[in-house]
Amino acid sequence: MRPRTLDDYIGQTHLVGPGGVLRRMIESGRVASFILWGPPGVGKTTLARIVANSTGCEFHTLSAVTSGVKDVREIIDACRRDAQSMFSKGRPILFIDEIHRFSKSQQDSLLGAVEQGVVTLIGATTENPSFEVIRPLLSRAQVYTLRPLDESELRSLLDHTLAADEVMASRGVDVRETTALFRYAGGDARKLLNILELLEQSAPLGKPIVIDDATVTDSLQQNPQAYDKGGEMHYDIISAFIKSVRGSDPDAALYWLARMIAGGEDPEFIARRLLILASEDIGLANPNALLLANATFDAVQKIGMPEGRIPLAECTVYLATSAKSNSAYMGIAAALGEVERSGNLPVPLHLRNAPTALMKKLGYGVNYKYSHDYPGNFVRQQFMPDSLRGTRLWTPCDNPAEATLAARQQARWGDSGAK
Numbered sequence: 001m002r003p004r005t006l007d008d009y010i011g012q013t014h015l016v017g018p019g020g021v022l023r024r025m026i027e028s029g030r031v032a033s034f035i036l037w038g039p040p041g042v043g044k045t046t047l048a049r050i051v052a053n054s055t056g057c058e059f060h061t062l063s064a065v066t067s068g069v070k071d072v073r074e075i076i077d078a079c080r081r082d083a084q085s086m087f088s089k090g091r092p093i094l095f096i097d098e099i100h101r102f103s104k105s106q107q108d109s110l111l112g113a114v115e116q117g118v119v120t121l122i123g124a125t126t127e128n129p130s131f132e133v134i135r136p137l138l139s140r141a142q143v144y145t146l147r148p149l150d151e152s153e154l155r156s157l158l159d160h161t162l163a164a165d166e167v168m169a170s171r172g173v174d175v176r177e178t179t180a181l182f183r184y185a186g187g188d189a190r191k192l193l194n195i196l197e198l199l200e201q202s203a204p205l206g207k208p209i210v211i212d213d214a215t216v217t218d219s220l221q222q223n224p225q226a227y228d229k230g231g232e233m234h235y236d237i238i239s240a241f242i243k244s245v246r247g248s249d250p251d252a253a254l255y256w257l258a259r260m261i262a263g264g265e266d267p268e269f270i271a272r273r274l275l276i277l278a279s280e281d282i283g284l285a286n287p288n289a290l291l292l293a294n295a296t297f298d299a300v301q302k303i304g305m306p307e308g309r310i311p312l313a314e315c316t317v318y319l320a321t322s323a324k325s326n327s328a329y330m331g332i333a334a335a336l337g338e339v340e341r342s343g344n345l346p347v348p349l350h351l352r353n354a355p356t357a358l359m360k361k362l363g364y365g366v367n368y369k370y371s372h373d374y375p376g377n378f379v380r381q382q383f384m385p386d387s388l389r390g391t392r393l394w395t396p397c398d399n400p401a402e403a404t405l406a407a408r409q410q411a412r413w414g415d416s417g418a419k
Contacts, residue, residue: 001161001193002046004053010160010189011043011153012146022047022144026054029090033114035099035123035133038146041188044124047146048095051122058092060119064101069109076113091120099123100132107134114140148187155182157189158196167200172208180213184220195220234265238273245274246281250320257309257316267308271297274315285325285399292318323399331394338393345385378412 003009006016006023015022025031031051036044052059060075079092094113096102113119114137121141125132129143149157155178162168162175185192196211198219203209241256260270271293278293296315300308354364369379384391396402 001165002049003043004050006050006054008160009043009046009050010157011149012047015144015146016047022051026051029055031055031057031091031093031120033121033141035121035125035129035138035141035143036146037125037127037129037143039148039188040126041190041192042146042148043189044146045095045097048093048122048124052093052095055090055093057090057120059095060092061095061097064096064098064106067096067106069106072106072109076110076118079113079119091117093122094119095122095124097124098126100125100127100129104134107137111136111140149185149189149192150187151182154178154185154187154189154192157192161193161196168196168209171200171203174208174210176210176212178211180216181211184216233263237263238269241270242273242277245277245316245320246324248320248324250317253316253320254313257312261305261309261312267300267305267312268297270312271300271315274312274319277319280329281324281326282319282322283325283328283397284405285323285397285401287401289319289322323401325397325399325402327395327397327402334393338388338391342385342387345387348382348384348386350381351383380413 006026009016012020014020017023022034036047038044049059058079060079062071062075075094079094094110096110099107110121114121121137123129123133123141129138158175158178158181162173181192181195184195195216199211199215200209202219237256237259241253241260244252244256257270261267275290275293275297278289282289292315296311299311303311349363350366350368352359352364354360359365369381371377371379373379382389396406
């Protein structure tokens with residue numbers, strides 16, 4: 001069922017539709033090096049083959065899983081011979097599947113041939129090229145992003161398969177419902193075709209193949225979640241989780257939490273992120289958040305999964321619905337910036353410790369005022385280095401808890417803030 005022309009290709013209309021950059025490239029016959037980045041089953045390899053077929057160029061392919069530098073060099077040498085042949089129709093195309101699995105040295109071995117125009121490189125990757133492909137190679141190849149197939153595109157693929165596949169056409173197919181079929185496919189054309197094959201193999205001989213939600217669900221039993229704990233999906237989903245909690249959306253936060261749990265994410269990793277969120281984004285607006293996040297981490301360590309999902313969910317909802325403040329986070333950032341700017345300023349003498357007679361003679365600790373000797377356990381005195389007197393690094397956020405703190409500080413220090 002693999003398409004052989006752009007007219008048969010389903011999806012990626014932003015690249016191959018009318019006016020799309022890859023369609024224009026093919027129609028002009030001038031193909032530049034590029035990398036196709038997208039999830040599995042969206043047509044990366046198919047698109048590379050269509051490009052080669054449409055231009056008539058020699059097409060060489062390597063899999064980064066099984067190939068090494070020696071294989072790369074052998075193909076580049078073959079491409080040099082192709083380019084010099086009087087029968088050459090154009091620059092040879094080298095397609096590398098899963099290019100993100102190539103080591104730095106393997107990717108380095110491609111640079112010269114791509115830069116000199118010996119080959120046109122087409123790479124395919126499921127991982128973010130910004131992290132997995134070396135910068136010199138990225139500068140020589142445009143990156144095009146492929147998207148999961150949407151429901152209408154999956155429907156087109158289903159209709160095409162039922163009409164064009166000999167086995168399906170001979171058996172007869174009764175399509176009653178497609179909700180489960182498309183949900184299990186998850187935008188992956190290959191997965192959709194595999195499900196159809198499974199349904200065909202499990203259907204009684206001599207009877208039409210029935211496609212409905214119950215049949216699909218019974219055949220597949222469960223839907224393995226697309227989640228790569230060490231890859232792009234890991235970072236994307238934890239980012240969405242953090243931003244949902246910060247943005248006070250408990251429903252979205254629970255959804256992304258569920259995606260991580262279903263994908264097998266380390267529950268302690270999630271608990272650590274909740275601890276950070278409690279300090280960075282809730283902070284002084286609700287100090288109890290840090291206590292609950294710490295208790296959640298402790299609970300997850302003690303009980304493990306699957307029960308650990310319950311305290312994780314409890315903490316997630318609590319943090320998402322809590323008042324928010326980043327004043328402590330911004331305060332320490334400002335303080336570190338000040339330390340970087342002003343360097344190692346001396347501690348005022350009255351704040352220094354004086355454990356020896358010499359230190360006392362030099363004035364260490366002289367005129368220090370012990371706060372508890374004064375009414376309200378407070379007395380104004382200087383705590384900052386001399387050159388930073390009056391500097392403010394903590395700015396309270398607009399919430400009831402910090403409004404109380406700000407009022408207390410105003411009563412203590414007044415408007416001058418002199419310390």
